[in-house]
Amino acid sequence: MRFPWQRKADPPPPGPEGMVLRPLPREDQWLNRFHLDARRRVRAGAQGGHLTRRRGQSLRFREFTPYLAGDDIRAVDWRQSARFGPDHDLLVRRFEAEEPLTLIVTLDARPSMWLPQPLPKMQIALWLTEALARLTCKQGDTFVLHQLATGKVYPVKTRRAADTLVERCRLAPGETAPVNLGQLERTMPPAAVWLVVSDFYSEAPQCHAALADLWRRAARKHVWRTLIDVNAWPMERALLGQGARHILGPGQRLEQPFFQVDNGVLAQVEQRIQTAKHAVQQPLQLKPQDARTWFWPEQSELDADAALAFFRAQFQQDPLLKRLFMR
Amino acid sequence: MILLASILAPLLLGLAVLHMRKPRYEVRRISAARFFDDLAPTDSALTQWQWRNPLKSPPFLLQAACLILIGAAVFSENAVWYTVEEPGQRRLWVWVDTSSSMATRINDETMLDRVAAAWRDQNHRLEQQDYTWRFRLTAFDSTQRDFGEDLDAAGLSRGLAELGARPLATDVTLPLRALEQTETDGGLLLIYSDQPAPAWLAQLPRQRIVWHDVSTPVANHGFSAVQAVDNPFQESGALVQVSARQVGPAVNVRLDMRKRDGSWQDNQPITFKDGRFTTLFRPPTPGAYDLEIVPNDAYPADNYLVFQVPETLGFSVDWRHPNRDWLALLGWRHQAEGAVFSVVSPAQADSLPPDQPRLIVGPGFTSTPSRIGHFREGSPLLAQANLDVAETLGVAPVTTPAPLLPILADVDGRPWLARGAHPPAVYIAGFPHGQGDQARLTTLLWFNAVQNLLGSRATAPLFQTTDATTPSVETQTPPFRLDFHPAEGNSFKANQSYRRDLLDAPEAAEATATRAVAWWSWLIAAALLIFFAERVLFLIGGPAWR
Numbered sequence: 001m002r003f004p005w006q007r008k009a010d011p012p013p014p015g016p017e018g019m020v021l022r023p024l025p026r027e028d029q030w031l032n033r034f035h036l037d038a039r040r041r042v043r044a045g046a047q048g049g050h051l052t053r054r055r056g057q058s059l060r061f062r063e064f065t066p067y068l069a070g071d072d073i074r075a076v077d078w079r080q081s082a083r084f085g086p087d088h089d090l091l092v093r094r095f096e097a098e099e100p101l102t103l104i105v106t107l108d109a110r111p112s113m114w115l116p117q118p119l120p121k122m123q124i125a126l127w128l129t130e131a132l133a134r135l136t137c138k139q140g141d142t143f144v145l146h147q148l149a150t151g152k153v154y155p156v157k158t159r160r161a162a163d164t165l166v167e168r169c170r171l172a173p174g175e176t177a178p179v180n181l182g183q184l185e186r187t188m189p190p191a192a193v194w195l196v197v198s199d200f201y202s203e204a205p206q207c208h209a210a211l212a213d214l215w216r217r218a219a220r221k222h223v224w225r226t227l228i229d230v231n232a233w234p235m236e237r238a239l240l241g242q243g244a245r246h247i248l249g250p251g252q253r254l255e256q257p258f259f260q261v262d263n264g265v266l267a268q269v270e271q272r273i274q275t276a277k278h279a280v281q282q283p284l285q286l287k288p289q290d291a292r293t294w295f296w297p298e299q300s301e302l303d304a305d306a307a308l309a310f311f312r313a314q315f316q317q318d319p320l321l322k323r324l325f326m327r
Numbered sequence: 328m329i330l331l332a333s334i335l336a337p338l339l340l341g342l343a344v345l346h347m348r349k350p351r352y353e354v355r356r357i358s359a360a361r362f363f364d365d366l367a368p369t370d371s372a373l374t375q376w377q378w379r380n381p382l383k384s385p386p387f388l389l390q391a392a393c394l395i396l397i398g399a400a401v402f403s404e405n406a407v408w409y410t411v412e413e414p415g416q417r418r419l420w421v422w423v424d425t426s427s428s429m430a431t432r433i434n435d436e437t438m439l440d441r442v443a444a445a446w447r448d449q450n451h452r453l454e455q456q457d458y459t460w461r462f463r464l465t466a467f468d469s470t471q472r473d474f475g476e477d478l479d480a481a482g483l484s485r486g487l488a489e490l491g492a493r494p495l496a497t498d499v500t501l502p503l504r505a506l507e508q509t510e511t512d513g514g515l516l517l518i519y520s521d522q523p524a525p526a527w528l529a530q531l532p533r534q535r536i537v538w539h540d541v542s543t544p545v546a547n548h549g550f551s552a553v554q555a556v557d558n559p560f561q562e563s564g565a566l567v568q569v570s571a572r573q574v575g576p577a578v579n580v581r582l583d584m585r586k587r588d589g590s591w592q593d594n595q596p597i598t599f600k601d602g603r604f605t606t607l608f609r610p611p612t613p614g615a616y617d618l619e620i621v622p623n624d625a626y627p628a629d630n631y632l633v634f635q636v637p638e639t640l641g642f643s644v645d646w647r648h649p650n651r652d653w654l655a656l657l658g659w660r661h662q663a664e665g666a667v668f669s670v671v672s673p674a675q676a677d678s679l680p681p682d683q684p685r686l687i688v689g690p691g692f693t694s695t696p697s698r699i700g701h702f703r704e705g706s707p708l709l710a711q712a713n714l715d716v717a718e719t720l721g722v723a724p725v726t727t728p729a730p731l732l733p734i735l736a737d738v739d740g741r742p743w744l745a746r747g748a749h750p751p752a753v754y755i756a757g758f759p760h761g762q763g764d765q766a767r768l769t770t771l772l773w774f775n776a777v778q779n780l781l782g783s784r785a786t787a788p789l790f791q792t793t794d795a796t797t798p799s800v801e802t803q804t805p806p807f808r809l810d811f812h813p814a815e816g817n818s819f820k821a822n823q824s825y826r827r828d829l830l831d832a833p834e835a836a837e838a839t840a841t842r843a844v845a846w847w848s849w850l851i852a853a854a855l856l857i858f859f860a861e862r863v864l865f866l867i868g869g870p871a872w873r
Contacts, residue, residue, distance in 0.1 A: 115358035175361075201358065236357040246352035249360025258352050259363060272362040 019114055021123055022304070023166045024130040034316055035135055038325035064091040101141035102189050103324070105129050108148045108198030109172045111250035113230070116239055118302045119310070121230040124294065125197045126169055127311045128228065132195070133162035135325060144187060148198070149173060151180025153187050175251040179207045181214045193324060194218055196227040200280040201251070201273075212283035226290045226320055227281070233273055235296035237266055292320045335398040342390055346381040386872055389861040393854045400850035417458045417515070419829070421446070421483060422502050423490055424520035426468040428815035430492035431521065431626045433545050441541040442519040443487050449517070449829055450480050456830075468495040470795040471505060494628065494793045494800050494810030499525050502536065515829065523823035538825035546575025547818040548599070548620060549629025550811070555636075555789055556607070567636070567789070568607050571620060573599040575819035580620050584608060587615040587633075610636040615805065629816040634789035635805040642781065645669035648688055653758055653773075668751070668780045673728055676752075684751040684780050687728060689742075691757035692769070693721030700738030708734050708744050708753065708775045716764040717743060722756050744772060751780055 067076060067090040081090045107129060113122045129145060133156050136143040143156040145165060149172035156162050188194065202208075218225055240247070245261045259265060281291065294314050302310070315321060381387040429438040436444075453460055462483040464474040474486040502518055503525075516536045524538035552570040569582070577599060585592035591611050597604050597620065610616055618632040645666035646654045654661060654670075668684040676687050696719050702709065714735070722741040727733050731745035731754050745754035759770040790807040793800060801808040864872040 112358035112361075115356065117356065121358065199358065201361070203361070233359060236359055239357060240355050244352045246354045247360050247363050248354060248356045249358055251361035253361070253364050257360065257363060259366060265363075265366060268366060269359060269362045272365070273359055276362070 019120065019122075021120075021126050021166055021169055023163065024127045024134075025308070026163070028131075028134060030312055030316070031131055031134060034322075035138065035325055038322045041322065041326045060095060062094045065094050066090070067092045101136070101139065102144060102192040103132060103136045103141065104144040104146055104184070104188060104192055104194045105132060106146040106148050106184065106194065106196045106198075107169070108196070108200075108202075109169060110149065110175050110177070110202060111171065112175060112199055112201045114171065115249065116232050116236050116296075118235060118239070118300065119232070119296060119307045121199050121232050122169065123307065124230055124311055124314075126166055127308075128197060128315065130162060130165050131315060132321075132324075133165055134159060137162050139325070146184045146187075147172075148179050148196075149177040151183050153183050155187075175202065176204045176207075178204070179210045181210055185214055185217065188218060188221065188223060190221045191223065192221075193224045194226070196225075197230065198227070199230050199232065200277045202280065203251070203276060208280050208283060211280070215284050224290075225284070225286075227284070227286070227292075228318075228320070229277060229281075229291065229293040230296075231293050232296040233270060234298040235300070235302070237270075238298050238300040240266070241300070242266075289320070289323075292318055294318075331398070331401050335394060335401075339391060339394050342387065342394065343381045346384045346387040347378060348380070351380055351383045386861060386865065389857050389864075393857045393861065396850045396854035396857065400847035400854065403846040403850065406846040417460050418463070419453075419460055420463045420465065420516045422465050422467055422516060422518040422520075423487065424468065424497055424518075424522065425466045425472075425490055425493050425495075426497035426815060427492060427494050427628050427810050427812055428497070428521050428626060428818065430628070431542075431545065431547075431818055433543060433625055437492070438521045438541055439487075439490060439492060442490075443484075445519060445539060445541055446484065446487055450484070452828070452830060454480070465505070466490055467498065467501045468493050468795075469498050470495075471501050493798050494812075495795065495798050496812040496815060497522055503527065503531075506531075506536070517829055521818075523820060524825035528825045536825065537829050539828075540822050540824040542818065542820070542822055544575065544819045544821065545625045546573075546578065547624050547626045547629070547816050548573040548578065548580055548597075549624075549626065549813075549816045550618070550620065550632055551603075551629075551813045551816075553618070553632055553634060553789060566607050566609055567616075567634075568605060569618065571597060571599070571604045572813075572816075573602045573604075574817055578622075578624075580622065582606070583617075583619045583621055585617050586610075586612070587617055590614075612636075613638045615807075626816050626818055628810045629813065632790070632809060632811065633802050633807050635807060636789070642667040645683075647671045647675050650688070650758060673725065673754075676728060682750045685753075686776055686780055687731075687752065687754040688758060689725055689754065689756040690723040692760050692765075693723060695721035697722045697737035697739075697741070699735065700740065701733055701736045703732075703734045706734050706744075706746070707779055708746060708772070710775055712771055712775070713764065713768055716768045720756075720761070720765060720769070728754055744776070746779070753779055 064077065064080060066088075071092050075092045075094075076090045077093050078090075081088070084091070105128075107125055109122065113125065114120050133143040133145070137157060137159050143162065145154040145156060145168055146152070147168070147170070150170070152168075154165075154168050156165065196211075215225055240261050242261050242263070245259050247257045247259055247261075297306075297310060381391075423439075423442055425439070429442075431438055460480065462478040462480065463476045464478060464483055464486040466472045466474060474489070475482060478486065497520070499520070499522055502516060506516065518536065518538045519541055520538070521540065521542035523540055528536050528538055549571060550569065551572040552568070554568050556566045556568045571582070573580075580597045581594055582597050583592070583594045593608070595606065613636045615633060615635050618634075620630045623630050643660040643662035643666050644654075645663045645668070646659070646661045648670045649672065666683075668686055669679055670686045670688060671679065673687055673689060676685060679685055699714060699718055702714065712735075717735065720743070722737055722743055724739075724741055726740065727736070727742045727745045731742075731747040731752060733740070733742040734744040734746050736742040736745075742754060743756045746752065753776040755772060755776050757769070759766060759773050761769060790809050790811070792811050793808055797808060799808070800810050861872075
């Protein structure tokens with residue numbers, strides 16, 4: 001039996017005011033090991049790759065191109081030009097342009113990301129952002145945090161700044177708030193890496209369209225676009241159980257959301273979730289290796305240590321993240 | 328009570344059934360809630376029969392508690408608990424005697440006027456106390472009448488002004504009985520009366536009564552008894568015995584007697600001896616008679632009487648015995664209908680109606696002496712009889728008529744006297760007989776037997792007295808109803824109060840007093856509180872409280 005005045009002691013609706021997101025522990029030996037492990041690997045078929053370019057001199061050959069007026073005469077490969085004969089233009093050696101890595105993480109902070117209460121998606125997203133920021137700063141690259149709804153962009157270049165990312169995580173104004181991608185597009189350099197972290201529950205068509213538009217324009221700038229789908233449905237399914245339920249949550253339109261939950265209902269809801277996610281992701285034309293889904297454990301309760309262990313396991317086993325930090 | 332139980336039990340059961348079919352929804356907050364929107368709740372989700380549902384339902388527990396409390400309140404209607412009354416508020420139960428003697432007038436004021444004056448004085452003293460007093464007013468005479476249970480001083484004064492003396496006697500035990508019957512201690516009792524304080528007041532365990540005797544000694548004279556008497560030596564029969572008494576200093580008074588139609592009147596001076604006076608007078612004819620003691624005095628109710636002499640005053644006998652000498656000698660009226668008793672021989676006794684009183688006269692005495700073999704000592708039939716003389720008389724050889732019991736019989740069981748109770752019957756061996764002691768004895772036995780039969784007769788009263796059911800005087804048309812309660816006229820007595828003043832009672836100075844509060848009021852209050860809480864929670868408490 002719970003009295004109305006006891007509600008104040010219960011967790012309030014999700015959001016920064018009511019929920020304290022825990023920062024990633026400073027102890028990051030496991031993160032160092034992950035980095036070392038990733039660095040040991042070499043990208044196969046580096047053609048077109050633009051992930052690990054560094055500042056300074058590059059010795060990596062890219063292609064031969066016909067000489068154009070204005071090219072440095074020292075770049076002409078005289079031997080290859082002679083092989084093709086005088087009927088052809090001189091061939092000029094082209095090398096990989098070395099640019100600093102810019103890792104952009106777009107964080108979806110809509111209310112649905114602040115659930116479920118045992119392990120909010122936003123908590124995992126924060127830890128992921130912090131871990132990526134630390135690794136990026138460790139390599140001397142640039143990390144940029146972008147909030148999907150507010151559109152604000154926070155560049156992070158130092159470890160100290162990476163440790164304060166938790167303060168940047170703010171609740172989005174609403175479940176149907178429009179996405180703001182203008183500042184991100186202006187900030188996004190060519191050949192950057194763009195990682196979108198969301199549960200893709202939003203059903204606002206204008207949001208889908210805006211994201212798909214930027215997604216296509218980023219492709220033209222050779223931006224490597226990836227996404228991580230945080231899927232907490234297994235945990236919420238365990239949380240629901242079966243029986244008479246009064247189901248509350250963001251984006252709900254029913255005034256009397258009372259349901260008799262059984263396996264059939266759960267299957268229908270799961271199908272609707274997949275349909276909603278597909279509606280968002282399909283216009284992005286993702287390659288399978290550029291999209292990952294993190295499934296929550298099928299438990300109704302999870303303590304803090306177990307939540308952190310779950311995150312570490314997901315992070316360390318994720319091949320997409322390893323690819324980010326390969327040489 | 329069974330009716331109430333039969334109402335509440337189905338209500339409780341219905342409530343449980345109502346909640347059994349009402350599913351208890353567990354609240355879940357999830358991010359995927361929006362995907363349930365298109366799944367409309369089905370009918371099956373709205374009803375879910377489960378035995379455990381009521382126990383999991385807070386509204387059911389509150390509603391059931393409310394019903395149970397109401398039921399408990401009904402069943403504990405008479406149960407009380409005692410709680411401490413607020414300091415500064417005291418309760419006083421004022422009893423006022425309104426019997427006939429309260430109309431006694433001394434120095435132009437009645438006893439009730441004195442009560443009002445005494446209360447004004449008492450209230451003036453109470454107003455100087457720090458307490459707030461609440462009063463209850465009850466009048467008593469031969470019965471008890473309440474005039475308000477929660478009065479202030481002004482209300483009590485108004486109630487006192489409305490009181491008047493009633494033509495009834497005083498039952499001084501009424502306050503005590505009321506005190507015993509009430510389940511509360513009722514605070515203090517202040518009793519105003521013109522009667523002296525009863526002795527039992529001092530034995531009360533809680534000592535909460537103040538008895539204020541407002542009387543002062545005053546002389547009074549008046550009638551104390553009036554009754555018709557039968558004289559078997561007088562054939563006319565109709566005699567009225569008038570008794571009067573006097574308390575206090577002697578004064579010269581006169582008894583005036585007159586027939587209401589003016590056809591007869593008489594008077595005689597009254598001389599009290601040791602405060603008492605008795606006289607007999609013979610009403611010349613049936614009818615209404617007025618008797619008055621003049622001059623009047625402080626208590627007038629006992630100075631005037633009116634009564635009706637009926638046509639049948641006196642007595643007649645049904646003389647069937649063949650020997651009619653004594654009928655002529657005594658001058659009795661022979662009348663079969665309405666006769667007080669019948670005079671018969673043993674052989675005639677069986678012909679009488681079974682409930683007719685009878686005097687059975689035997690064949691007479693013989694000259695052969697007989698020895699007494701049995702006698703019942705103390706029997707009124709043998710009053711002042713000399714039994715030695717009886718042995719000089721012989722008894723005729725007859726057996727005692729059944730079912731009479733012998734009172735005086737010889738050694739052979741032959742009776743001189745025998746007596747029966749149902750119907751009243753006396754057997755005597757013969758009419759008065761002989762000379763000297765024998766004549767005296769036989770005559771004595773004869774008149775003892777006649778007195779015994781006359782005494783068994785219920786004599787009708789000459790008038791009625793007022794009582795609680797008819798507390799009004801009627802002196803104009805018979806049957807007359809008089810305010811004639813001799814105990815009310817004893818006005819020359821010492822004033823005897825018990826604590827006289829309320830503030831003499833130690834309880835009046837106590838800082839706290841207790842009053843009774845019934846359980847049911849608290850139970851109803853708790854039920855209302857729970858009902859109110861349940862309704863508020865229903866409105867603001869969310870789905871779990873609906």
